[in-house]
Amino acid sequence: MxxxxxxxxxxxxxxxxxxxxxxxxxxxxxxxxxxxxxxxxxxxxxxxxxxxxxxxxxxxxxxxxxxxxxxxxxxxxxxxxxxxxxxxxxxxxxxxxxxxxxxxxxxxxxxxxxxxxxxxxxxxxxxxAQQADQELPSIEEMMTALVDRLKENPEDAEGWYLLGRTYMAVKDYQKAAFAFDKLNQLVSDQPSIMLALADALAMASGGDMQGRPAELIRKAVGLAPQDQTALWLAGMVEDQAGNHARALQHWGRLKPMLADDPESTQQVDRLMAAAQRKLAAAGPGEAVEQQVAAQPARQVITARITLAAELAARVKPEESLFVYARALEGPKMPLAAVRLKVSDLPTTVQLNDGQAMVPGMNLSRFDQVVVGARISRSGNAIAASGDLLGEVSPVVVKGDAVVELVIDSVIP
Missing domain, CATH: 1.10.287 (Helix Hairpins)
Structure with missing residues (x-):
């Protein structure tokens, strides 16, 4: 002074x-x-x-x-x-x-x-003294205000996400899982939200990733096969389930993506080394069986995808492109799916059993499928009015099927 x-x-x-x-x-x-x-x-x-x-x-x-x-x-x-x-x-x-x-x-x-x-x-x-008088509200007060706001506007996706992240920060995993579950229902199959929900559920169960967390993670890695978090968690899910060969497959795809992060690379190396020891300890017969199961099925559908010229002006490069195969008759859930961007067009995509959304629901179980490509204007995996679509059916699932797919229609 x-x-x-x-x-x-x-x-x-x-x-x-x-x-x-x-x-x-x-x-x-x-x-x-x-x-x-x-x-x-x-x-x-x-x-x-x-x-x-x-x-x-x-x-x-x-x-x-x-x-x-x-x-x-x-x-x-x-x-x-x-x-x-x-x-x-x-x-x-x-x-x-x-x-x-x-x-x-x-x-x-x-x-x-x-x-x-x-x-x-x-x-x-x-x-x-002045700073004490103007002290910010506590975390509990802010969370209470956010909960009250969500009661008045339960469709506020951003509010549910913020509430979930806040509960995760204070380690209230049960409430975090509830918030992320509400958000997952609103945004429908966004890989990042599915992974956040799976993480909260696993933490609430003491780190156990089996059950619904595993289902969410497997589905997320199918929607976003290049997502580092999805690959990391998918490897942990399979390792906990005893599918060490499949865990090695996920972590093997993840490792090259971490070239600029030596610390994370070392962690993946340790996880892979532990999975290899477990696989070796399982005995030669089981190890071979797991390795065969972890390999993609021989049935592969190759889709060559283009966008009709008359629709090119209606899309943006950053919009999401979903390529999928679903049963011709039966459940509508995709048997295999890949998520790309419009900027990737024209492109060639291979669909196989390794991209199954749910274990056991894969291409090999069906003789005929519908192969489609959809440009989502909202980024959601569920089709909505205004999305651009192209489908081919029936496609026989055997050998190496090749499909020429043109996105040429608009969902009303």
């Missing part, structure tokens, strides 16, 4: 440095002006004497005597002015003006700051 007032005093001195010279200069100007007036008066009086001498009203002796007195008077006045100037000061009146100016500037400056400024900022105790 002392430093603040020292700086304030210095600034006042700087301000006075602009005022004092002006007042001082005015005093000097007054002395100079008085000398000029005395000279003018003396000249006028001398001119009068010359006129009187010429008119004969003044004798030569009187003229000389009066002229001498005039010169002496002017000399005395000029010497007095020089003494005042050499004194180097403004005199009594000037000193009063200077003193008044100094006091006026100092008093007005400090008073104005105390009234208009924020003096408490230079007082740590006052500033801490």
């Amino acid at each position: 002392t430093l603040f007032w020292i700086i304030t005093a210095a600034m006042i001195v700087v301000a006075l440095a602009f005022i004092v010279p002006s007042l001082w200069r005015k005093s000097e100007l007054r002395v100079s002006d008085r000398d000029k007036q005395n000279v003018v008066i003396a000249r006028e009086r001398l001119a009068e004497l010359n006129n009187e001498l010429a008119a004969g009203t003044l004798s030569d002796e009187e003229y000389e005597q009066t002229k001498l007195e005039l010169e002496q008077t002017l000399l005395i006045d000029l010497e007095a002015g020089d003494e005042a100037a050499q004194a180097g000061g403004p005199g009594k009146a000037g000193m009063l003006a200077l003193l008044f100016s100094v006091l006026f500037v100092a008093v007005v400056t400090v008073s104005a700051y105390l009234y208009l400024g924020t003096p408490q900022l230079v007082d740590p105790a006052a500033m801490q």
